[in-house]
Structure formats: C-alpha cells, structure tokens
Amino acid sequence: MARQSFDIVMPSLGADMRDGTLTEWLVAEGDHVSKGDSIAVIETNKGAIEMESYYSGTINRLLVQPMLTLPVGAILGTIDADSNTETDAEENADADIVTDNEQPVSQSISPPIHNEPPIVPVVSTAPATETSVRALTSQRLASPIVRALAQQQQLDLRGISGSGPQGAILLKDIQTLLQAQSAASSPSEAATAAPSSKAVTPKTATSSRDSNAMREAIAAAMEKSKREIPHYYLSHEIDLSVAKQWLSQENAGRDPDDRLLLTALLIKAVAILLPRFPALNGHYLDGRFEPAPAIHIGTVISLREGGLMVPAIHHADQLSLNDTMLALRDISQRSRTGRLRSSELTDATITLTHIGDRGSDSVFGVIYPPQVAILGFGRLRQSPLVKQGQINICDTMTVTLSADHRVSDGIQGAKFLHALSQQLQQPELL
C-alpha cells in the first residue's frame, strides 16, 4: 500500500473561528509523529492552542513560517502518513480514492510539492523570478487582482481557501495575508528563519489575546445556541454538608498543593452518572443527535482579563478523584497561560459551569453548540433545610441543568439532577 500524503491544515477550533496564527512549529521536517502528538502552536481568539496531528507519520514539508495569520483550511504543511495509520474511514473517503490510484499524491488540490524550498508568504529579501511566481499562482483559481498582487508581492496562494465561485480566491480572502505582510516589522528575519526554528518566540496567550475577539467568539457561539437550541431549564438544591465534611477530612492530611477542590468532586460525580443519561452527553449535528461514546467534560474557566475558555477533561468517567483534580488544575493553568490542545477545545461532550463562591446562588448556562446540555453550579452557601420535620442549617448548592429539548425532556433531566444529589451524599465512593 502506498504511503499517503496529507495536508496539515489550519484547524477549525470552533464554528466561530475564521483564522488563526501559526506561532510555533513543534516539529521539524523529517520528524516522526504519532496521531495526537502536538505539532504546532496556533494562536486563536481563544488563546494559544496546541494543534495535534490527525495521523501517525513523518512530517514531509512545513510550508508556512510562524507568526503568520491564515484562514481555517489553509495548508500549513504535509505529512506522509504511515501505511498502517488507522484513520477514520468517513473522514478520509477521498484518501481511499487516492489509494486506489496507488499514487502518493497530496490529498488537496494544491500542486504536488517537490524539492523547492518552503515558500514564505511574507516579503522576501530576494525577489523570486517571474516564472517561479507564475508557477505558484497559476495552480489556483484566483481573481485577476489577486493574481496581480500575488505576483507583485510574492504571495503564495496555495494555502488560501477562496470564497469565490469554485473556491476562487478573491481580494477579501487575502486581506489578512496582505495585512500580515504590511504589519511584519522584521519581515526579512521571519522570512529567512528555518520553519522549524524556535527562534521566533510565540506570543503568549495573555499578551496577544484580543478581548474583543474573544467577546465576538463567545457572542457568535451563544447567538447560535440561543437561536437554534430550544433550551429547557431545571434547578435542584443539593445538600453538600456530607460532601464538604468528607472533603475537609480528606484534605486535612494533604499538602496544600494536593488538596481536593469541591469542583473536582462535582466533575467526578457528573462523569460517573452520565453513562446512565446518554441524552445529555453528545452532539446535535445535521438535524440529529449523536450520543457521545466517551465522556469529555468541558469546564468553564474564567480568565482574569475577561472572557472564558472551556477546555475538556477527557474520559472524566475513567479518572480517579485525584486524577480529576490533577486534570482540573492542569487545564485551569493552561487556559490562563495559553497552550491548550486543540482536542481539548473541540471535543467536550457536555459543559459544566461554576459561578464560584462569590457568585450567585444559581447559574443557568447557555448550551455550547453542538453540545446538548450544560450544568450550572451555584455558590456553596449555608441555608436552612427541613429534614424529618427539623430545620437544619446545611451547606447547600443549587445545581441547574440547561438541556436541549430536541434531545431530552425535563423528566430525564430531573432524574439526572436527583441522581447527582444522591451520588454526592456518598463522597467516599467517588
């Protein structure tokens, strides 16, 4: 079986993402990577994300220099997949056709790349010859003005996805490229650095994140949610006295760094319950619900400079309580310093939001599409509860569920909240 060459493209890390900045390659040409290895750092309006490889194989070409902003789908490089790579059959229907031809051709319509040096779409120090630029630009449909600019300014059009008819590249599609070019303060250094060089320091998430861009991203997702998802809302007051007491005892013997947070307990409780409530865990896509086979719990992390990140804790149902705590600490930290992985931002199956101890008594979340449910944890507070005719002062928390009515009904949601309440009465079992 012939080895297949795949394009490494600018990933879409959410429906609202239009472009991203390649800030750093984490691999060099010739490196061997396994599926899931981080290969590059992409700066988006959600911060710096580590992009994972979809394939196991050898990095063939790195075509784009760091610090360049490109639209989703732009080709960043190519990878020669190992012949035994297990790839998703559906995802790679096109690749099968390629395999039938038994030719190691690139999957995209970009020209096969041979031995020319990586083309850097920034102002180059030495102007390319006219013929070489023509070779670059003639392979794609592009409007005449785009072709003329490409020739004048040495732009490589191969990685650009066009919005015109038949994918033709229009002026607006290369606007970011042109801006990047005019904004490049030290273009010659960027141009001459090897693609794998780490000399260019990636911008940190905090320094470069544009809070307006993040607000736009949140707005886009929430607008879509409120427009498309018929939400229903439930709330349930849960007595956490036992859980809190158990947690205090448990933490008493631990170093401050190892102490458990109540949130970890809640995540764990939700995770082990979800297999019994598949209608709350999955994605609503193309007019139908797909229950998720795994449980990846997205956790809303508020950023100090404003805005939110919702990274997922993968396979939360299979983690011990300690591991859940470690995972929570890890994603919180990485959310605030950047460096989340792309899968962590894209494959959550349900979201959990926590308003915090200084917040409100309850929070009703807006479902993050295409998910179908979001749990809201209010402030932990003391309140009177009536138990067996007696008024007791208890530690309580209002837990809410916003769920997609196309997928589930209130009674299922209520059962889930009730089960969660029961679960949290036996913290030692978590």
Add this chain to the structure above:
Amino acid sequence: MASETMSYREALRAGLEEALNQDPRVFLMGEDVGRYGGCYAVSKGLLAQFGAERIIDTPLCESGFVGVGIGAALGGMRPIVEVMTVNFSLLAMDQIVNTAATLRHMSGGQFHVPLVIRMACGAGRQLAAQHSHSWENFYAHIPGLKVLSPATHSDARYMLGQALADPNPVLIFEHVMLLNEPGTVPDKPDAPMETALIRRPGTDISLITYGGNLPKALTAAEQLQQDGISAEVVDLRCLRPLDKPTLLNSVRKTHRAVLIDEGWQTGSLAGEISAIIMEDGFWSLDAPVRRVCSAEVPIPYPRHLEQAALPQVEQIVTTAKAVMEGR
C-alpha cells in the same frame, strides 16, 4: 451667474437658443420642429423667435433632409438636424454613415462636415417598439462620428454648443424619459464633451452607464450604500470616442464593474466597454464584469412589459451585490 433650475427640455431649448443667437450660420431643421414646436416640444417658440429661414420644417424624408444638412455643413453653414427618434434615423443611416462620417477622411482632410444631429432615444413612454429602441451603439460603432449622451441638465444645456464647435459630425442622443425632469443648470459646462465624469464617487464597485440610465444607477448606488457597498457611478457622456482612462481608473480603484446599457446585451456598447476592461483593466479585476441591459425583445407597448424589458434599479442592485461576492 448662479445656477438655474429648469426641466431637461428647457435646458435643451436654452442650448438651441444660445446657438442660434451666437452664430448666424446655425439653423435648425427637421420634421415638425417649426410650427408644431418639435415632436417633444423642445423647439417650441423658436420659429416665432428666429423665423422660417432658420427654423425649417421638413417633409417626412430622413435621408433627404439629413443629406441637405450634410451639404449645408460642407457649404459653410452650421446645421442642427433633428431626427424625431433614433428609430427613424435608420432611414438616414446611409447619409450619416456613408457620407457624413467618411468625407473628411476621403477628402484627405480638405472637407469637414460640422453637422449636429439631435435625436430622441430610449423607452419608457409606451411608444411601442418602433419608437423606443436604443440604436446609439450603431453610431458609436462608426469612425468619423462623435456620439454624445447628455444625462444631466448641465449636459443638455451645454453639449450642443460644444458639438457645434467640433468640425466633425456629432450625434446627440436625448433620452425621452429625462425631458420632464427638473434639475440644476450651472453657468458653465461640467467638462469638455468627450470626458467621462464620476457622478458619485465610491470604492467598492463601478456602475458604468450613460444617458437615461444614469438616474437609475445613482438610485441603485444609494440603495447599495445602505447595505454598506460603496458604488462609484461613472457617466460616460460621450459614447464615441470613449473616455477609456476615466472608466479604467474607476475599475482599477474598485476592482469590480457593472455596466448599465439600455441597448440589447448582444452586440451592445456594454459589451464593448466590457472588452476594454478585459484588455486594459483585467489585472485589477476581482470579479467578472457584469451587464444590465434590455431584454432581448422589441420593446413592448404595455407598460408592465415595457418596464420589465428595461434595466431597472433593482436589477442593478442585485447584479452589483452578486459581483461583490465574486459571482
């Protein structure tokens, strides 16, 4: 002198009056121009003012009286010949195309034909097919002729004087839908008659037109502005020779063009302008050039069908939006 408000018809008459007053060699000739006051009432009152020797009613014989006009021009006069509508001018086409347009060239520059032919053109007044066509492209095709299309009141007022000063035969097309519109006439011409003018500046798309469709293009530009599209409206003014630099500069600025022409699309002036843009402005384009022309039918008589056959504001807007998307 301050600018004046008058109808397009009054602006034309003011131009005629001035020409007749300024130069004794100028006379007006045509069907019904005298006693009837002109088929569109443009020359009303001029017979009483200037007399039957200078305001001459002719028989129904376009080839004959256009030929007389050519002879008079050769003989040193400055004739203004009115052909009732462009449709009837086809009867005089032989005189215009084979004689007026060629004599300067065939005489090696010894004879000039300083003739001006005015005619009404265009549709929209329910005059049926034989009175409603846009043949100006036929004349714009002919070397040796100059073809003017005054779309504004200022041009209606001043282009005649400029045409009379030109040693070549000049044809002036007056769109019938403009005649009753009031407008402002400044105290001097906007520009030399052969210069195209930007009637509304814009940055996103060029709407290139002339004559009776200029007001439609301007209205379309207003509507596009509401959708955030900045349209530049180019008024050609002179259909031969075309002011290529002005229209190309506009396209180089906006990267997109829609041509609006009341002629039929096949073999239209819009087709010629599109070809000019392809040849000299191709590398500045971001989308294919599009044309809004009349439906390829003889212009119908019923009002709704007539309107459906003509370029309309809505069509211009829709086409411009499609071009903005690269379609």
